[in-house]
Amino acid sequence: MMELTKRFKGIAEDPGLSFAQKARYLSLEAENSLPYPELDEETAKALEERVICDMYEGHAPFKPRYVMPDYSIVLEKGSTYLELDPATTLDEAINSLTIAYHHVPSVTNMPVFIGRLDDLLLPYCDDVSDEDLYKKLELFWRYLDRVLPDAFMHANVGPTDNRVARTIMRIDAELKQIAPNVTFIWDPEVSSDEIFSQACQSIIECSKPHIANNPLNQPLFDEYGYGIASCYNVLPLCGGASTLTRINLREVARRSKDTADFFENTLPKYIDLNFRLTEARIDHLFNKSGFFESFLVKEGWIRKDRFAAMYGIFAMAQCVDELQAKEGRTGKYGHDETANKLGHRISKALYDAVEARPIENVWRGKAMLHSQAGLSDDDGCTPGVRIPYGSEPDPVSHVQALAEHHAFYPSGVSEILTLDETVENNLAALKQLVKGAFSQGFREFSANISNNDLVRITGYMVRLSDIAKFKECGGSRTNTTVLGAEAADKGKILERAPRVMSHELAPRYSQ
Amino acid sequence: MNLPLATVSKVLKFSCVDGPGSRLVLFLQGCNFACPSCHNPHTMKLCNDCGDCLPVCSTGALTIVQGKVLYDPSICEHCDKCLDICPINANPKVTQYSVDNVLALLDQNKPFLNGITVSGGEATMQLKFIIALFTAIKANDKLKDLTCFIDSNGYLPEAAWKTVLPVTDGVMLDIKAFEGDLHSQLTTRSNERVLSSARLLFEAGKLHELRYLLIPERTDTAKEIAELSRFVGALDSNLPLRLNAFQHHGVQGEARNWPTMKQPDVERIAQDLRAAGLSNVVTPAVYI
Numbered sequence: 185m186m187e188l189t190k191r192f193k194g195i196a197e198d199p200g201l202s203f204a205q206k207a208r209y210l211s212l213e214a215e216n217s218l219p220y221p222e223l224d225e226e227t228a229k230a231l232e233e234r235v236i237c238d239m240y241e242g243h244a245p246f247k248p249r250y251v252m253p254d255y256s257i258v259l260e261k262g263s264t265y266l267e268l269d270p271a272t273t274l275d276e277a278i279n280s281l282t283i284a285y286h287h288v289p290s291v292t293n294m295p296v297f298i299g300r301l302d303d304l305l306l307p308y309c310d311d312v313s314d315e316d317l318y319k320k321l322e323l324f325w326r327y328l329d330r331v332l333p334d335a336f337m338h339a340n341v342g343p344t345d346n347r348v349a350r351t352i353m354r355i356d357a358e359l360k361q362i363a364p365n366v367t368f369i370w371d372p373e374v375s376s377d378e379i380f381s382q383a384c385q386s387i388i389e390c391s392k393p394h395i396a397n398n399p400l401n402q403p404l405f406d407e408y409g410y411g412i413a414s415c416y417n418v419l420p421l422c423g424g425a426s427t428l429t430r431i432n433l434r435e436v437a438r439r440s441k442d443t444a445d446f447f448e449n450t451l452p453k454y455i456d457l458n459f460r461l462t463e464a465r466i467d468h469l470f471n472k473s474g475f476f477e478s479f480l481v482k483e484g485w486i487r488k489d490r491f492a493a494m495y496g497i498f499a500m501a502q503c504v505d506e507l508q509a510k511e512g513r514t515g516k517y518g519h520d521e522t523a524n525k526l527g528h529r530i531s532k533a534l535y536d537a538v539e540a541r542p543i544e545n546v547w548r549g550k551a552m553l554h555s556q557a558g559l560s561d562d563d564g565c566t567p568g569v570r571i572p573y574g575s576e577p578d579p580v581s582h583v584q585a586l587a588e589h590h591a592f593y594p595s596g597v598s599e600i601l602t603l604d605e606t607v608e609n610n611l612a613a614l615k616q617l618v619k620g621a622f623s624q625g626f627r628e629f630s631a632n633i634s635n636n637d638l639v640r641i642t643g644y645m646v647r648l649s650d651i652a653k654f655k656e657c658g659g660s661r662t663n664t665t666v667l668g669a670e671a672a673d674k675g676k677i678l679e680r681a682p683r684v685m686s687h688e689l690a691p692r693y694s695q
Numbered sequence: 696m697n698l699p700l701a702t703v704s705k706v707l708k709f710s711c712v713d714g715p716g717s718r719l720v721l722f723l724q725g726c727n728f729a730c731p732s733c734h735n736p737h738t739m740k741l742c743n744d745c746g747d748c749l750p751v752c753s754t755g756a757l758t759i760v761q762g763k764v765l766y767d768p769s770i771c772e773h774c775d776k777c778l779d780i781c782p783i784n785a786n787p788k789v790t791q792y793s794v795d796n797v798l799a800l801l802d803q804n805k806p807f808l809n810g811i812t813v814s815g816g817e818a819t820m821q822l823k824f825i826i827a828l829f830t831a832i833k834a835n836d837k838l839k840d841l842t843c844f845i846d847s848n849g850y851l852p853e854a855a856w857k858t859v860l861p862v863t864d865g866v867m868l869d870i871k872a873f874e875g876d877l878h879s880q881l882t883t884r885s886n887e888r889v890l891s892s893a894r895l896l897f898e899a900g901k902l903h904e905l906r907y908l909l910i911p912e913r914t915d916t917a918k919e920i921a922e923l924s925r926f927v928g929a930l931d932s933n934l935p936l937r938l939n940a941f942q943h944h945g946v947q948g949e950a951r952n953w954p955t956m957k958q959p960d961v962e963r964i965a966q967d968l969r970a971a972g973l974s975n976v977v978t979p980a981v982y983i
């Protein structure tokens with residue numbers, strides 16, 4: 185108990201955290217003082233050694249990791265619980281949404297998905313002039329960034345070309361805010377070339393939006409469709425994901441004698457253990473937490489049978505390099521044909537194993553494989569199936585090396601292509617690169633333009649000028665807490681929790 | 696049949712600065728100018744197999760067989776010591792490409808491409824290959840929508856341009872200077888052919904872009920800029936004009952002592968050119 189109160193005190197008195205951040209870390213500490221859902225000895229050991237990982241989600245899962253409500257319910261029918269009437273005007277619709285967001289939990293306690301906004305808002309825009317639409321959405325955007333400052337909060341627009349999608353992307357490129365993150369859903373049969381161009385131009389200006397490949401994603405989902413949340417999770421709408429667990433593939437490779445041992449023994453073993461971990465956490469959420477008694481289910485915002493289990497992996501690059509070394513080969517992941525092929529084979533083995541195992545209380549009875557984008561501290565492991573940062577080949581070779589993986593990751597695979605700033609003068613080149621990537625099987629395209637102020641770190645956005653400001657004067661709008669003079673380098677500044685932070689990447693208090 | 700081969704120093708699968716859209720670029724070895732300001736001087740000459748670079752190569756990537764220097768890219772560590780030591784600005788790290796080799800490369804990367812650009816060195820020194828390649832692309836059902844561009848210093852004579860233009864979609868042309876003596880100093884050649892190439896390409900509707908390298912105290916003088924403005928204006932005030940800024944990156948010899956061109960000066964000159972009526976002046980995105 186002494187130890188625990190000491191930690192509470194440390195958080196309560198940390199000058200680097202805002203009061204909201206303190207409240208969140210304190211509640212996490214409280215949750216983690218409870219016993220963990222019961223695990224067998226072998227699973228507990230693998231978790232302890234972090235070969236498998238629960239994303240430090242907390243000991244007592246009492247809410248799903250990602251909630252993807254069908255917000256059209258509250259707009260069209262109102263909400264008895266929240267005492268809201270159906271919306272009849274754009275102002276009412278935006279107002280209902282901003283209220284709704286505060287009642288949608290997630291792993292970070294902030295909404296990670298704020299809706300396919302053009303679908304939601306278009307019905308209320310008929311009598312609204314372009315000028316009014318711009319003004320109202322601009323205020324809405326400002327509200328989101330200031331009140332729900334989480335870089336993982338994600339808005340979706342597209343695939344149709346419409347006023348709301350265009351106006352949102354225009355405002356997003358102008359304001360260059362960290363939140364919300366945006367995905368434009370692209371479909372060559374539906375999206376016009378103009379809106380696709382606008383999305384690419386916006387990438388040039390602010391590294392947003394991501395672009396999702398609708399023809400590859402849509403067939404996996406039903407008539408409710410899907411949404412894109414957080415840092416590249418593709419999930420059923422009107423549901424979400426209960427859990428995200430992940431396997432550290434580097435650790436699995438280290439525990440294997442050679443490639444054959446990896447495929448025959450170690451990988452299947454840890455796949456099984458990660459399943460057991462997933463099942464224990466889902467069991468707690470479904471059978472003990474009472475979450476599904478919530479008004480969200482009663483009013484139809486979400487359905488209990490539409491929650492996926494995200495089955496994550498990371499450190500593919502280190503895993504492949506480790507196995508290559510065990511086989512006496514030098515070719516590196518991302519650059520060498522044999523190494524890349526080995527990576528594809530691992531993805532396929534994972535996919536087949538996940539498809540083969542039924543799992544209870546999960547959408548369609550199967551988990552969904554996910555290429556997981558990482559935590560802020562992953563000890564030299566590269567996110568998902570990505571090529572290590574700084575050693576990426578040219579963008580075309582980069583896409584060619586990874587494209588084959590994408591088919592195996594139905595719940596999302598996040599890549600970031602870093603493009604140098606010369607692409608700014610050449611929109612056509614960027615468009616062709618996106619189309620090329622999609623034609624090769626990419627599910628999703630994200631790019632950083634190297635001199636943009638807004639850049640992605642592992643998948644969330646940060647503003648480089650904020651970091652520069654911290655360096656100069658230790659205070660800026662985006663962080664009201666005083667930053668010490670020692671917080672000089674980028675890594676440290678990010679650890680110092682700016683006002684708009686990526687809560688998902690900092691799942692525990694780590695002082 | 697004696698099919699032409701190209702001596703290629705480098706291939707880029709993705710470039711967004713070598714013509715419209717996304718392009719595969721072939722850099723051909725050898726140049727007929729010898730500009731002190733060149734940032735790739737090792738592309739100027741063809742290797743004469745003297746063997747001087749072999750001893751500095753610690754990886755064994757370079758060997759000499761029957762008097763010919765051979766290069767094995769699979770073990771090269773790209774230390775570039777061989778380039779530094781070469782007495783004639785040549786490059787042992789070249790690969791011979793046939794037309795079919797390039798077609799295969801295009802085929803592999805087609806979904807990502809809007810076209811191909813041959814650059815250099817001076818690409819037109821290997822004109823036969825370019826004509827054969829572009830003709831083959833235009834005749835290939837899968838590849839024919841790729842546009843074919845040349846990046847050139849404009850030294851090619853008129854008659855030779857006429858043989859390649861029917862299969863060429865556009866040319867990016869460099870003008871180094873307008874005043875004759877200055878041009879000779881900067882390139883070792885006179886500029887008459889360059890200026891008439893520009894006019895010829897423009898008349899043929901194939902001049903995609905003019906490029907002008909700004910070097911402080913040499914090509915950024917009021918007189919040169921006025922000539923530039925007049926020359927471009929006389930062709931078409933909407934013609935894309937790309938201003939490049941002299942930097943030290945890659946430069947060797949005396950030009951390393953020349954001052955570099957700074958962004959504010961480039962922007963000021965661009966403004967002056969725009970004020971003089973040129974509507975399509977592009978300035979560098981990066982200064983390195």
Ligand code: SF4
Nearest residue numbers: 752771772774775777
């Ligand atoms: S760059 Fe030249 S010297 Fe260096 S390893 Fe390659 S061939 Fe040898």
Ligand code: SF4
Nearest residue numbers: 742743746748781787
């Ligand atoms: S590259 Fe230069 S040094 Fe090497 S063999 Fe050729 S001419 Fe001689």
